[in-house]
Amino acid sequence: MVMKKVNIGIIGLGTIGSGVYKILNERRARIKKLYGIDIKIVRCCDISESSKRKLKISNSQFTKDFRVITRDKNVDVVIELIGGTKVAYKISEDAIKNGKNLITANKALLAERGKDIDKLLSKTGKNINYEASVGGGIPIIGTIRDSILINNILSFQGIMNGTCNYVLSLMSRKIEFQDAIKAAQKAGFAETDSTLDINGKDTAHKVVVLCKTCFGLDVKLKDMFIEGIENITSYDLDCSEKLGYKIKLLGIGRIINNHLDARVHPALVRQDNPLANVDNEFNAILVNSKNLGPFMSYGYGAGMLPTASAVVSDIIRISREDSNIKINQAKRLSMYKIDNLESKFYLRIELQDESGNLGTITSILGQYKISIDKIIQNSGDSKVKGVPVIILTKKNKFHTVNKAINKMKKLKFVGNNPLLLPIEDSI
């Protein structure tokens, strides 16, 4: 085996960057032995010196100016781990223009500037790897590229935000939303500002990255239906469980009738769906393809060492392969409109506790030809104001069900915030 030398520069020594530094120091000899690749960290960059001190990085191996790395002729691979999109794009641009391979864990960068980065790369023939941008340590990008893409990918569904999943798991133990977020912060599974996690935007970034990887299609965030978990109550989780479901925040991408359906929202997932049992801080991505059928990958979606391990696997991959795969982007598909989504639905609606109110609601559903599968009306054991009624509908259009809900909202005895969630019944 001929030893291949690979020189890298790490830009950003936050949690992931520090993890990459640690793993490479610890595993350099093992990686040489296993893969015949000698990875040398030429230089690290950060605007602060605190990680430099902690990791005992020498002055000669450290810089505060990323250009010292992106323009170093000895550097083969630039690893961008600063997060954000502005400076991260500048780094990527400079690295690619200087003929480097690029590795990033930055889903926001890929979601917002991925097309520009691809354009730059196409001029140099160099590659980009981004395993850590989706599912943290879970090797899903590599698996899709190496093993699943042979087949036509039909759809993916993923639990791709550990914060939301942890919060929902706590809520299924009757802890309310705000308390669950606090507990998640205390346990280290949620940032102090977890807005991007909770509102679904972080998951949406990952959906964009997966749409590109699975289908070769560019999606813009603004064209996606994105809903977070803010309106879920522990009562919803409780009712769902009694009905044989769990509620999960899903990132979904699928090709349907020559359209791309890409969206993020909480959904009811049947308890025998493998995604239903992905709890706490874990992530999982289920990919359905023509010959393979359903395939799911499960593991830690965040954390220093899991995510850093994914970055290290990217370095090895980029060093072993002559060229990245070229995902066919010939076809441009227009976006599928969420209004057209046909699904069973979970509807929670609060009614004043008077006789006849439920009858009025069901008759509105009847007017829109929305068939009811099940109704739960449990006064007493809920913390929601009024009497919450849970209705499971049979298959109908999102648009039609929303119309019915808008009509219900105009009634005096109906509470302000009905909750409507699709039911994902099949794998």
Add this chain to the structure above:
Amino acid sequence: MVMKKVNIGIIGLGTIGSGVYKILNERRARIKKLYGIDIKIVRCCDISESSKRKLKISNSQFTKDFRVITRDKNVDVVIELIGGTKVAYKISEDAIKNGKNLITANKALLAERGKDIDKLLSKTGKNINYEASVGGGIPIIGTIRDSILINNILSFQGIMNGTCNYVLSLMSRKIEFQDAIKAAQKAGFAETDSTLDINGKDTAHKVVVLCKTCFGLDVKLKDMFIEGIENITSYDLDCSEKLGYKIKLLGIGRIINNHLDARVHPALVRQDNPLANVDNEFNAILVNSKNLGPFMSYGYGAGMLPTASAVVSDIIRISREDSNIKINQAKRLSMYKIDNLESKFYLRIELQDESGNLGTITSILGQYKISIDKIIQNSGDSKVKGVPVIILTKKNKFHTVNKAINKMKKLKFVGNNPLLLPIEDSI
């Protein structure tokens, strides 16, 4: 992208071989576009002509003599898909000696002759890929090699036999063993002779392959503890479920105290373990490594197209990479003895329904300092003769619990076949 030409020969046109032929014919253009690899099937070999006719393979592309393929100078990769170990080894030997790369789906061959094949390969510098040998279509071997091996792998646990898992899933719906097997055969998930599946030997072959892949260690089947699912009753599944567990046939490998613990047996798996929810014909492998933590891969463990897709991914992999990874085999670890296994246990024992009998049993457990966690004694709702008593023990040694059981067996009022299963409590 420079187009790489790869010429292959397929030996064995059974289910998987026919699948490979189909996928390659259907996907050749896609694979060229994606990976820059042009895969040409130079020739196929089978002793029967029935697949040749079905697949409309021309005379010039077909042979009944495998040497026509293994000795063809134009063939780069030989794909052995005949199963069994004798002729399959001859094919492998001849292919390697003629300087070919080898792809196989044959776990029995790898388990029994893997060391010999490695020795032959080391002389030529050529590679072997065997993705389809474990977990059917699930890309677990590639994932371990490319993404997990960077880290130290601590253990793996897998549901790796679809027949057993399907049978156990039926039995959890109160269908008894013999009927469940018949139903599995009818549904196409069990062979007419499913002995190797049911008795755990098929899973053991896969454990050997995974021990090699994860730890670089050779294991002999005769050194492993192997137990099948023949003694499980639907009553065991029912009781386990009530106690918060499922029963799964597990293949296990782990490094413990500098020993290799490799075994196959049914075990109780806690319902929140992701393996617990792998039902029906599905397979899953959970790998625990130092930095990544628990990672699970889930999908179809058998079937023509999933397995063939794994073989095709091997062709692409072997064509893209200069060299296989070299798993460190320096250390030779001795085998961990199952007798030393420390675990909680599930014990089912049949007693004649007389007062005092249960007291005698528990006092025997007391003599061996085996603490009881739970007891279920449910006369009436069981099909097992006598009164089955279920005892969950606290942690103890397998050896000690077996001693106690042997003492119990000597008592007149104890039935013939007590069942003892380890409880896998952690992920």
